[in-house]
Amino acid sequence: MHPAVKLRHIRAFLDIATEGGLSAVARAQGITQPALSRTLAELETLLGQPMFLRQGRRLVLTEAGALFRRHAGAAVQALEAGAAALRPGVGGTLRIGVLPTVATRVLPRVVLRFRELRPEIMLAAETGPHFHLMRLLREGAVDLVIGRLPGASEMAGLRFDHLYEEEVILAARHDHPAGQRPAPEALAASPVILPPATALIRPVVDDYLTANGLAGLRPLIETVSLALGRGICLASDALWFISRGVVAHELGTGEMIALPTGARFMSGAVGVTRRQESVAPGLADFAEIARETIESEANAG
Amino acid sequence: MHPAVKLRHIRAFLDIATEGGLSAVARAQGITQPALSRTLAELETLLGQPMFLRQGRRLVLTEAGALFRRHAGAAVQALEAGAAALRPGVGGTLRIGVLPTVATRVLPRVVLRFRELRPEIMLAAETGPHFHLMRLLREGAVDLVIGRLPGASEMAGLRFDHLYEEEVILAARHDHPAGQRPAPEALAASPVILPPATALIRPVVDDYLTANGLAGLRPLIETVSLALGRGICLASDALWFISRGVVAHELGTGEMIALPTGARFMSGAVGVTRRQESVAPGLADFAEIARETIESEANAG
DNA sequence: ATGATGGATAACCAATCTGCTATGCATCCG
DNA sequence: CGGATGCATAGCAGATTGGTTATCCATCAT
Numbered sequence: 082m083h084p085a086v087k088l089r090h091i092r093a094f095l096d097i098a099t100e101g102g103l104s105a106v107a108r109a110q111g112i113t114q115p116a117l118s119r120t121l122a123e124l125e126t127l128l129g130q131p132m133f134l135r136q137g138r139r140l141v142l143t144e145a146g147a148l149f150r151r152h153a154g155a156a157v158q159a160l161e162a163g164a165a166a167l168r169p170g171v172g173g174t175l176r177i178g179v180l181p182t183v184a185t186r187v188l189p190r191v192v193l194r195f196r197e198l199r200p201e202i203m204l205a206a207e208t209g210p211h212f213h214l215m216r217l218l219r220e221g222a223v224d225l226v227i228g229r230l231p232g233a234s235e236m237a238g239l240r241f242d243h244l245y246e247e248e249v250i251l252a253a254r255h256d257h258p259a260g261q262r263p264a265p266e267a268l269a270a271s272p273v274i275l276p277p278a279t280a281l282i283r284p285v286v287d288d289y290l291t292a293n294g295l296a297g298l299r300p301l302i303e304t305v306s307l308a309l310g311r312g313i314c315l316a317s318d319a320l321w322f323i324s325r326g327v328v329a330h331e332l333g334t335g336e337m338i339a340l341p342t343g344a345r346f347m348s349g350a351v352g353v354t355r356r357q358e359s360v361a362p363g364l365a366d367f368a369e370i371a372r373e374t375i376e377s378e379a380n381a382g
Numbered sequence: 383m384h385p386a387v388k389l390r391h392i393r394a395f396l397d398i399a400t401e402g403g404l405s406a407v408a409r410a411q412g413i414t415q416p417a418l419s420r421t422l423a424e425l426e427t428l429l430g431q432p433m434f435l436r437q438g439r440r441l442v443l444t445e446a447g448a449l450f451r452r453h454a455g456a457a458v459q460a461l462e463a464g465a466a467a468l469r470p471g472v473g474g475t476l477r478i479g480v481l482p483t484v485a486t487r488v489l490p491r492v493v494l495r496f497r498e499l500r501p502e503i504m505l506a507a508e509t510g511p512h513f514h515l516m517r518l519l520r521e522g523a524v525d526l527v528i529g530r531l532p533g534a535s536e537m538a539g540l541r542f543d544h545l546y547e548e549e550v551i552l553a554a555r556h557d558h559p560a561g562q563r564p565a566p567e568a569l570a571a572s573p574v575i576l577p578p579a580t581a582l583i584r585p586v587v588d589d590y591l592t593a594n595g596l597a598g599l600r601p602l603i604e605t606v607s608l609a610l611g612r613g614i615c616l617a618s619d620a621l622w623f624i625s626r627g628v629v630a631h632e633l634g635t636g637e638m639i640a641l642p643t644g645a646r647f648m649s650g651a652v653g654v655t656r657r658q659e660s661v662a663p664g665l666a667d668f669a670e671i672a673r674e675t676i677e678s679e680a681n682a683g
Numbered sequence: 684a685t686g687a688t689g690g691a692t693a694a695c696c697a698a699t700c701t702g703c704t705a706t707g708c709a710t711c712c713g
Numbered sequence: 714c715g716g717a718t719g720c721a722t723a724g725c726a727g728a729t730t731g732g733t734t735a736t737c738c739a740t741c742a743t
Contacts, residue, residue, distance in 0.1 A: 082466070087700095088388055104719055112702070113704085114719075116702055128465060135721090137719095138720060148464070148500075152463050152464025155456075156456075156464070159460060160383065160453060160457040163454050163457070167429050167431060198449055236653075237544055237651075238544060242541050243537040243540055366452075403690090405688080414733065417731065419690060423692095
């Protein structure tokens with residue numbers, strides 16, 4: 082691009098494009114119409130082609146103009162967002178929907194890091210079953226949902242950024258009698274906790290059970306709640322089908338173990354889902370911070 | 383943002399950030415070090431806080447600086463891309479991976495529209511089974527893949543933008559004897575064409591068959607090829623499990639029909655998959671054009 | 684320690700910018 | 714048709730810009 086293009090040109094261009102005329106914009110900006118006219122003429126010269134068709138006294142975007150407008154708009158928006166990010170003080174609220182998978186391990190780090198970088202933005206977390214969160218997302222009541230990839234049928238108008246891959250495991254208390262015995266065997270002998278029908282991982286678990294001749298198995302209870310599931314597992318011989326992330330902490334401390342299922346069958350994508358056109362304050366940063374956090378962790382681990 | 387911030391400031395800032403020093407940048411830009419020093423100082427004043435820590439004679443980005451850098455970088459990139467989009471002449475090549483679903487109906491329109499808007503960019507289309515295309519995408523041999531959402535396990539580092547929802551249907555020639563009889567019944571009486579094991583929709587079809595007590599059904603052949611599948615269907619009583627988009631044209635002309643399956647079970651997301659960080663020429667425009675095309679079609683239809 | 688390197692600051696200045704007014708011309712609306 | 718509205722062009726002027734040189738100071742490497 083010609084280096085003489087200035088932000089002033091871009092701003093003027095964008096205003097004119099939205100307004101559809103010079104005089105109104107000029108008045109609004111407190112300058113005269115000729116000044117603005119010249120600014121626009123300059124830009125068109127620098128870019129090498131007209132941005133508007135002069136139809137009578139109306140200005141309508143050329144194809145090239147419309148194309149450039151998109152880019153220019155994005156550019157200015159990015160810049161403004163950058164400056165806004167620096168301004169201390171209130172920066173609005175970023176509302177995030179949290180699925181259980183990420184609540185234990187990933188999200189705390191992301192949140193802490195986010196707070197460092199964007200202290201002016203308040204975070205509000207909403208939890209619940211995925212369909213609830215997806216509806217909130219669609220309605221605009223939350224700005225993003227972080228967790229497992231939603232079902233394909235729910236993705237219209239949404240955008241998904243992948244963070245990492247995560248499996249469903251079969252968790253038990255550390256001194257569970259099944260020990261290292263293969264999972265199907267253990268499943269027949271112990272009470273089982275399944276994810277509820279509303280959970281994204283439930284179909285995957287059902288498939289596994291069917292494949293191992295355990296279709297129709299009657300669970301002790303259905304839950305993905307850490308507090309509840311863990312409590313039951315620790316106090317009994319129960320086995321729990323759950324995303325690894327949910328019990329990552331307990332696996333780390335040795336309080337719980339993952340029984341070998343003999344298959345890495347039950348893995349799925351975890352990431353950030355947002356509305357495609359959303360520009361909530363800090364959203365882009367949150368997504369990027371999440372990615373960086375995962376990455377650095379992967380490299381460290 | 384303070385309106386006195388100029389592109390010059392931004393450019394200088396970005397250069398300094400990458401270089402890590404003033405003198406080198408000043409030399410490279412053909413200006414003196416004091417000039418650049420002042421430019422930077424101005425920017426920091428306008429933004430309200432320092433972008434660099436002066437550690438000895440080294441300049442290292444502050445947290446705020448790093449944050450702003452991301453935004454600023456994106457902004458400049460967007461602007462440059464916009465200007466580049468206007469420049470007529472060679473604009474590089476955008477290599478797209480095409481899955482069968484979109485080849486018939488959606489992609490032709492998108493391509494034509496893209497050609498209008500970005501005539502300088504050459505499009506090169508690659509087809510094949512999805513895992514092949516995903517590998518090409520990952521390796522950088524294609525810039526995007528358009529079609530059904532890839533399996534979760536393949537999405538690491540990728541980004542997915544949803545375009546529309548599409549079902550798998552059971553297609554047959556228009557005067558098929560099964561007529562409006564429910565699909566499960568018809569399936570027992572006719573040869574069946576299934577998608578190959580490498581196709582994304584195969585598991586979905588298998589689930590359907592299992593649910594209808596037809597697991598293990600032996601297909602006439604496995605294919606998602608329009609030419610082959612259509613040829614066989616038209617010349618026989620064969621029934622074909624295929625994404626609606628593949629035979630959309632034939633459904634439109636009445637040459638083929640969709641048998642009622644009594645379930646909208648087999649739907650899935652269609653969209654654009656790309657590397658998260660990719661900035662191939664025209665990529666963003668292609669994705670946006672695809673979205674607009676779908677949208678306008680949805681509104682029109 | 685010491686010379687070399689790199690950044691900050693100050694004083695200065697020419698070129699450019701960015702506004703203005705005046706004016707012309709086309710179009711739209713009664 | 715005629716007045717009002719809106720864009721383009723031209724000429725002009727003050728403010729600003731964006732560079733310069735000179736100088737100082739801190740740090741780093743030898």
